Amino acid sequence: MTDSRSPAVLTQAALDAAASHAAHYLERVNELPAAAQAGIAEMRARLIEPLPETGRPPEEVIDDLARRMAPGLVTTAGPRFFGWVNGGALPAALxxxxxxxxxxxxxxxxxxxxxxxxxxxxxxxxxxxxxxxxxxxxxxxxxxxxxxxxxxxxxxxxxxxxxxxxxxxxxxxxxxxxxxxxxxxxxxxxxxxxxxxxxxxxxxxxxxxxxxxxxxxxxxxxxxxxxxxxxxxxxxxxxxxxxxxxxxxxxxxxxxxxxxxxxxxxxxxxxxxxxxxxxxxxxxxxxxxxxxxxxxxxxxxxxxxxxxxxxxxxxxxxxxxxxxxxxxxxxxxxxxxxxxxxxxxxxxxxxxxxxxxxxxLGREGVAAMIERCCDCAAGLHAGISALPGAEPLWAPTLNQGLVRFPDHRPGATSADHDACTDAITAAVCASGDALFSATTWRGMRAMRLSCTNWRTGPEDVALSVAAVRQALAEA
Ligand SMILES: Cc1ncc(COP(=O)(O)O)c(C=O)c1O
Missing domain, CATH: 3.40.640.10 (Type I PLP-dependent aspartate aminotransferase-like (Major domain))
Structure with a gap:
């Protein structure tokens, strides 16, 4: 591609496209499914192709990139990602x-x-x-x-x-x-x-x-x-x-x-x-x-x-x-x-x-962000633990907590409890309403909740507890 526009014009076109995609993404970040909608096979199909022989205008590349990537993105920037310890991006930092x-x-x-x-x-x-x-x-x-x-x-x-x-x-x-x-x-x-x-x-x-x-x-x-x-x-x-x-x-x-x-x-x-x-x-x-x-x-x-x-x-x-x-x-x-x-x-x-x-944020804002995350982790843990079918394992002292979902069938074994916990965790993730990760703790499978995103608030806690309630009801 020979693009005859000046470097300034090319740069502006690319940045405008990126800003518009980023703003559109972040405007919807509260509503987007927390988990990726496309897996590895679909993302390979969307992204892997022969090396292009010729180039394209930068804004076209950015548009194409945003379109191809979208379904494989995990909404870690959003407020209901509680898997692992990922954090989000503050506006000024971004x-x-x-x-x-x-x-x-x-x-x-x-x-x-x-x-x-x-x-x-x-x-x-x-x-x-x-x-x-x-x-x-x-x-x-x-x-x-x-x-x-x-x-x-x-x-x-x-x-x-x-x-x-x-x-x-x-x-x-x-x-x-x-x-x-x-x-x-x-x-x-x-x-x-x-x-x-x-x-x-x-x-x-x-x-x-x-x-x-x-x-x-x-x-x-x-x-x-x-x-x-x-x-x-x-x-x-x-x-x-x-x-x-x-x-x-x-x-x-x-x-x-x-x-x-x-x-x-x-x-x-x-x-x-x-x-x-x-x-x-x-x-x-x-x-x-x-x-x-x-x-x-x-x-x-x-x-x-x-x-x-x-x-x-x-x-x-x-x-x-x-x-x-x-x-x-x-x-x-x-x-x-x-x-x-x-x-x-x-x-x-x-x-x-x-x-x-x-x-x-200043000193006060950093403290408030840390404390809000800890409060949300405590709220999530308490809300999920109170659901029929859930069992609290560890209430957060900071921002990490554990729950599990025992198998209530008579004679259920510890392997059944583990399988049930993994299945409920996977069902919540599949719902797209919230994302939690699974772990093994003291020999048991557990659903782990971790809260480090500046966007997370009480409404996200309520929505996420509701997502777990739904998964338990459908199990
Ligand atoms: C306790 C602990 N230590 C170290 C790390 C590694 O940190 P990083 O992934 O930033 O290299 C992690 C990552 O999750 C962690 O949770």
Whole structure:
């Protein structure tokens, strides 16, 4: 295609088309089915075709893209998606994300974009303040909590091995003193992948049992620390496990671990945001004592995908583990070059939507959003649990709850209860009125509800409870 229009006209045409499709989509997001209407086979049929030999006008491409994609979209941007922990996108964050693309900054170094460098300083300081972390902690904007784990554990690896006299950046891990990770049995899978990526291997992870509340108990941790007192150790705690939102008892565990020389890392993918709420902050009391923290912006701060944050109490270890020098890069002694802090080289300026999200809500608005989600999770759990045929398993202490739907036929087995729970969960999703995910918890299948979208309100709770009632009635 040779399109003779000017770059300005071509760009305007494409952006107008995208804005119109986006606005149309988001105007209807409350009414759209929560689940995708097309599966993999239909989406392959809609999208996969031979490479085009010639191009098309950009607005035509955007129209075609919107038409082809629509049936395969899951309405995670909408208010009745309660599966997994996804969050939505605040208006200011979404619009700032568009600007991020329009500006197309490469946020690798300050010389490449002073604006993209300094907005990280601004947003980084806001995040530390909101989350109650030390004001002088180091920070990095990464792809998600997975990337944040890798970043923080690389800093931990440097710190622990330097103390053993081992230069891991120069010599790698072959022959290095082994490092172990002590964590609870309910840790997230991203921790295991981080352990693989940074060369510890999954066998370095020691799973400790949790108490009745899903929290790693001090006695278990003390025993594990004593079992190999000279082994360099990372203690990995959770700020909200994925099933019930359990938060470990930081005030007792962190001093215990640090007294034995361990580095304490917190997986706070969504739970760290409890610290931004006066009502829920008590759940994470003492979390600021840790050595590093990983969390997400794309979950509970409701910035568009992808965006995660890594923080450490040890800027020198963080920088030593991540920074790299190259002759062709222009370093600025005055500035904070982002490539010194992240595992990426060229990268998106993720601080821009983060800055916009926080600027649009302020401290009070962030707290209100967190609290509204928790209230909705509690309302959903209470409403569903009260339905005939439902059984509460875990009432949310934060934003995660569990219910199940036992099979009431005489002689029903635990396999029947599991099958019935999966069937009701699937029926609710198929209705399109709400989307919940299923999980296995303490050996039982359960329907898991998770609430992290800024749009969700009491009317969505009522509609979603009604959808479960309907599924139970039709079962
Ligand atoms: C507790 C927990 N940790 C880590 C992660 C990984 O986060 P991300 O998908 O942003 O990399 C998740 C994702 O759902 C999570 O729930």
């Amino acid at each position: 619009a700032a994300d568009w600007l991020t693309s329009a500006w197309d900054q490469n946020a690798v170094m300050a010389a490449g974009s002073p604006a993209a460098s300094v907005i990280e300083e601004a947003a980084g300081a806001w995040l530390l303040d909101l989350l109650g972390l030390p004001a002088d902690a180091s920070y990095a904007f990464v792809t998600g909590c997975q990337g944040a784990h890798v970043t923080c554990l690389a800093a931990a690896r440097h710190h622990l091995l330097a103390r053993e006299g081992w230069d891991v950046e120069r010599d790698g891990l072959f022959g290095a003193p082994p490092i172990r990770i002590l964590t609870s049995e309910s840790h997230h899978g991203s921790v295991e992948r981080a352990a693989r990526l940074i060369g510890f291997g999954q066998r370095a992870i020691h799973r400790l049992p949790v108490d009745g509340s899903g929290r790693l108990a001090p006695d278990y941790l003390a025993g594990a620390l004593e079992s190999a007192p000279d082994t360099p150790t990372i203690v990995l705690l959770q700020a909200a496990d994925l099933n019930i939102g359990a938060c470990d008892p930081y005030e007792s565990l962190i001093p215990l671990a640090q007294a034995r020389g361990a580095w304490v890392h917190v997986d706070g993918a969504f739970g760290l945001w409890a610290a931004a709420s006066p009502r829920f902050r008590h759940l994470v009391a003492g979390i600021d004592l840790a050595d590093s923290w990983a969390t997400d912006g794309h979950k509970w701060l409701n910035v568009p995908y992808d965006c995660g944050y890594a923080f450490t109490r040890h800027p020198e270890a963080h920088r030593a583990a991540l920074s790299h020098r190259a002759a062709y890069i222009t370093y600025d002694g005055e500035a904070r070059d982002q490539c010194d802090w992240t595992p990426e080289w060229s990268r998106r300026a993720r601080a821009i939507p983060t800055w916009a999200a926080i600027a649009s």
